[in-house]
Amino acid sequence: MTATEPLRLLVVGTTWPPQTFLGRLMRGLADRGLRVQIAFSKWPDEDWFLKSKLKTFKTRAWEGPIPVRIAWLAWLLGLAILRSPRVVGRFWRFASGQRSFSERLRVLNRLLPYAGVPCDVIYFPWNSAAIDYLPLFEIDRPVVVSCRGSQVNVAPHDPRRSVREGLPVTFRKASLVHCVSQAIEAEAGRYGLDPKKSRVIQTGVDPSFFSPVDTREPSDRIRVVTTGRLDWNKGLTYGLQAIRGLVDAGVPVMFSIIGDGPDRQRILFAIDDLGLHDSVRLLGRLAPIAVRDELRRSDIFILPSLTEGLSNAAVEAMGCGLPVVLTDVGGAREAVVDGVEGFVVPLWDSPAMTEAVRNLARDPQLRMRMGRAARERVLRDFTAERHFREFVGLFEECRQ
Amino acid sequence: MKRRIALVVPAFPKLSETFIVSKFMGLLERGWDVHVVCSTSEEKEWARFPQLPPGARKRVHRGWPHRPKWKAALLLPFAVMACFQAAPGRTWRYLRQARHREGLLEALGRLYLDLPLIRLGPDVVHFEFGALATERMDLRELLGCRITVSFRGYDLNFVGLDQPGYFDAVWAGAAGLHFLGEDLWRRARRRGCPPDRFHMLIPPAIDVEFHKRDEAELSRKSEGSRPLRILSVGRLEWKKGYENALLAIRRLLDRGVACEYRIVGDGDYLPAVAFMRRQLVLEGVVEVLGALPREDVRQEMQSADVLLHSAVSEGFCNAVIEAQSMELPVVCTDADGLRENVADGETGFVVPRRDPEALAAKLEVLARDPALRQRMGKAGRKRVLMNFRLSDQLDRLEDFYRQVLNGVRADAGREESAEPPPKAARSAVRT
Numbered sequence: 001m002t003a004t005e006p007l008r009l010l011v012v013g014t015t016w017p018p019q020t021f022l023g024r025l026m027r028g029l030a031d032r033g034l035r036v037q038i039a040f041s042k043w044p045d046e047d048w049f050l051k052s053k054l055k056t057f058k059t060r061a062w063e064g065p066i067p068v069r070i071a072w073l074a075w076l077l078g079l080a081i082l083r084s085p086r087v088v089g090r091f092w093r094f095a096s097g098q099r100s101f102s103e104r105l106r107v108l109n110r111l112l113p114y115a116g117v118p119c120d121v122i123y124f125p126w127n128s129a130a131i132d133y134l135p136l137f138e139i140d141r142p143v144v145v146s147c148r149g150s151q152v153n154v155a156p157h158d159p160r161r162s163v164r165e166g167l168p169v170t171f172r173k174a175s176l177v178h179c180v181s182q183a184i185e186a187e188a189g190r191y192g193l194d195p196k197k198s199r200v201i202q203t204g205v206d207p208s209f210f211s212p213v214d215t216r217e218p219s220d221r222i223r224v225v226t227t228g229r230l231d232w233n234k235g236l237t238y239g240l241q242a243i244r245g246l247v248d249a250g251v252p253v254m255f256s257i258i259g260d261g262p263d264r265q266r267i268l269f270a271i272d273d274l275g276l277h278d279s280v281r282l283l284g285r286l287a288p289i290a291v292r293d294e295l296r297r298s299d300i301f302i303l304p305s306l307t308e309g310l311s312n313a314a315v316e317a318m319g320c321g322l323p324v325v326l327t328d329v330g331g332a333r334e335a336v337v338d339g340v341e342g343f344v345v346p347l348w349d350s351p352a353m354t355e356a357v358r359n360l361a362r363d364p365q366l367r368m369r370m371g372r373a374a375r376e377r378v379l380r381d382f383t384a385e386r387h388f389r390e391f392v393g394l395f396e397e398c399r400q
Numbered sequence: 401m402k403r404r405i406a407l408v409v410p411a412f413p414k415l416s417e418t419f420i421v422s423k424f425m426g427l428l429e430r431g432w433d434v435h436v437v438c439s440t441s442e443e444k445e446w447a448r449f450p451q452l453p454p455g456a457r458k459r460v461h462r463g464w465p466h467r468p469k470w471k472a473a474l475l476l477p478f479a480v481m482a483c484f485q486a487a488p489g490r491t492w493r494y495l496r497q498a499r500h501r502e503g504l505l506e507a508l509g510r511l512y513l514d515l516p517l518i519r520l521g522p523d524v525v526h527f528e529f530g531a532l533a534t535e536r537m538d539l540r541e542l543l544g545c546r547i548t549v550s551f552r553g554y555d556l557n558f559v560g561l562d563q564p565g566y567f568d569a570v571w572a573g574a575a576g577l578h579f580l581g582e583d584l585w586r587r588a589r590r591r592g593c594p595p596d597r598f599h600m601l602i603p604p605a606i607d608v609e610f611h612k613r614d615e616a617e618l619s620r621k622s623e624g625s626r627p628l629r630i631l632s633v634g635r636l637e638w639k640k641g642y643e644n645a646l647l648a649i650r651r652l653l654d655r656g657v658a659c660e661y662r663i664v665g666d667g668d669y670l671p672a673v674a675f676m677r678r679q680l681v682l683e684g685v686v687e688v689l690g691a692l693p694r695e696d697v698r699q700e701m702q703s704a705d706v707l708l709h710s711a712v713s714e715g716f717c718n719a720v721i722e723a724q725s726m727e728l729p730v731v732c733t734d735a736d737g738l739r740e741n742v743a744d745g746e747t748g749f750v751v752p753r754r755d756p757e758a759l760a761a762k763l764e765v766l767a768r769d770p771a772l773r774q775r776m777g778k779a780g781r782k783r784v785l786m787n788f789r790l791s792d793q794l795d796r797l798e799d800f801y802r803q804v805l806n807g808v809r810a811d812a813g814r815e816e817s818a819e820p821p822p823k824a825a826r827s828a829v830r831t
Binding site: 065154155157158159160232233237241262263265266268269270271272273282306307348 | 468557558559561562638639647668669670671672674675676677678679688712713753754756
């Protein structure tokens with residue numbers, strides 16, 4: 001096989017539609033000549049997808065009326081046997097090892113769509129996917145697994161999941177492992193990741209999309225913004241306490257929260273309980289372009305996370321020329337040098353975050369200087385171009 | 401004959417809602433014709449309540465399945481028949497009115513959901529949680545009954561906060577409102593409840609005989625230099641604020657106070673708690689025991705030194721009452737009803753919520769002063785006997801229902817109202 005032939009990549013274990021950053025990565029790879037094959041469980045109608053060069057095939061969650069499930073499974077089985085009886089045999093043996101009959105069917109339903117799909121490299125964008133699809137490691141194709149954040153930082157400590165047991169197995173079997181930051185690489189090392197196998201590829205954004213505007217609309221308030229899933233590990237209640245601190249210090253502030261998630265009610269309660277109705281806007285989930293516009297309208301980006309890999313959201317904000325205030329978790333210090341592109345503040349310490357935001361709020365010069373530094377940092381270290389290139393390199397390295 | 405009351409809850413029986421079981425049994429023993437209407441009722445939960453009398457099952461009515469939809473559609477004709485067979489007049493009246501409001505198809509759909517209530521035809525429909533009542537206030541006309549609603553915390557604290565007027569229908573239509581305490585009543589008014597609504601403040605109550613310190617085991621407790629045993633009892637949910645508890649434990653250890661922390665409870669925040677335990681290097685100090693049956697919870701309280709309750713939002717908290725009854729000093733936050741639950745400085749300490757430092761400071765005070773722990777424990781027991789006895793609560797509940805049935809007409813949403821009776825006023829315990 002020569003390197004000029006397009007590399008066929010099989011992406012396994014994405015939800016549909018995929019997270020914005022993952023969708024971007026897939027498209028970026030396809031645009032660079034990879035043949036990216038991705039499974040979907042629902043007919044995609046997203047505009048970006050229809051325009052992209054991704055190859056897709058259909059999976060179906062194990063749910064709905066029983067006859068439909070059985071019919072679907074039979075169809076899958078027939079198709080898979082036609083394509084690759086050897087792999088089906090392997091999957092079948094794996095499924096036979098499951099405890100209950102229904103569990104066996106569930107496993108087959110999960111695995112069979114991938115049997116015999118022609119590919120050079122299998123890519124799991126999530127650790128949990130790699131654990132769920134363990135037999136795919138056995139079909140003589142190189143496998144790449146991504147360590148992105150909470151699945152290495154949080155999930156292993158969850159006694160209800162078997163991630164702690166699963167991670168070492170997948171790390172051992174994988175050809176190469178991608179880590180989003182050095183911090184994640186170190187954490188993954190605790191679960192047996194061999195540093196020789198590990199490749200750190202930090203996140204990247206399109207700097208022509210996430211770009212600053214020359215003049216921000218004037219405002220009599222400091223506009224603080226954060227984006228992310230409303231989830232406990234984003235530590236938003238600490239962010240809100242920090243905003244309360246600003247209000248108490250007499251700083252006129254408006255805090256915009258972009259995102260939705262299971263913690264929405266908690267956030268609503270915290271806003272109410274802290275008396276922040278007039279200082280916080282909960283904007284919900286927004287399309288990327290609306291996120292970008294909101295970032296451009298803001299003065300400061302904060303991220304009070306309790307755990308992170310390396311935050312895409314923060315890098316996007318930096319691309320838009322915003323100074324950022326991050327908690328000192330995960331790869332925060334790999335993205336921001338404290339005092340240059342923004343501030344890195346200690347965890348569990350909302351007064352420290354208040355202080356950092358306050359420093360920025362009262363000094364427009366400082367904001368501008370740090371915002372500019374953030375933009376330069378993105379152009380230097382966090383472009384999508386570099387991100388895609390390194391990923392292509394990673395997969396090519398695997399193929400050889 | 402006693403009047404018929406239907407208690408509406410999502411699930412019955414349920415370990416974390418033992419108070420509903422106590423209320424049900426209490427009213428039953430006092431001769432009320434009380435029934436429970438719920439959507440789920442699990443066998444494994446029944447096994448946790450051996451105290452429920454044999455006849456109880458006949459009084460628990462489960463709604464018919466409404467998912468998958470095709471199943472519900474198939475069952476609908478049978479549901480209509482079942483209603484007509486049990487109560488032809490009531491069903492007719494219900495259908496006629498519901499149809500008039502929203503069309504026949506919707507009326508039939510609603511009948512399917514309200515089936516147990518139509519068959520029962522209660523004098524009072526009591527929604528045990530405010531959030532259950534918001535869209536069902538028209539039962540008042542459809543069934544010709546009186547509607548009463550309990551507010552227990554989460555409903556008023558954060559449900560529908562982003563929707564102004566979320567509870568307006570409830571304020572307008574309920575014949576009686578029950579709040580666990582002064583704080584919830586204040587919140588209700590803030591969320592639009594007119595101050596003249598008929599309401600009673602009835603705090604939760606516990607079985608003071610069951611939750612009683614076993615003196616025989618007391619000697620073991622007084623041993624000298626072992627780590628302070630800290631206990632929390634409560635579901636693993638964000639509103640319980642466990643992150644602040646864990647941070648407080650970390651600080652306590654950093655100050656050289658030896659302690660161990662056990663958490664009884666289960667829930668969606670288990671990953672968060674497990675993660676923080678690791679992040680704060682508290683493995684070996686903090687143990688999460690999961691949900692436990694009440695006998696085991698009692699045992700945990702028996703062998704603990706302090707109950708820690710770090711909630712950011714809390715209706716009243718039965719576990720805190722139980723701990724006081726077990727002579728445990730309590731360190732808790734000032735979230736909502738907790739201020740009325742614990743007498744600050746007497747039966748424990750009440751500190752600002754979201755303030756791990758304050759929690760740690762009070763824990764340290766208790767850790768260094770066994771005599772104070774004992775004194776506060778005794779005061780707690782006394783307080784519970786004074787304020788939170790099951791029998792007193794049942795007296796008040798009976799009083800509440802009598803007033804709803806006698807004093808206020810069924811259709812009197814707006815016209816009639818009553819001052820809270822003196823008994824309720826007394827329930828607003830010292831703050």
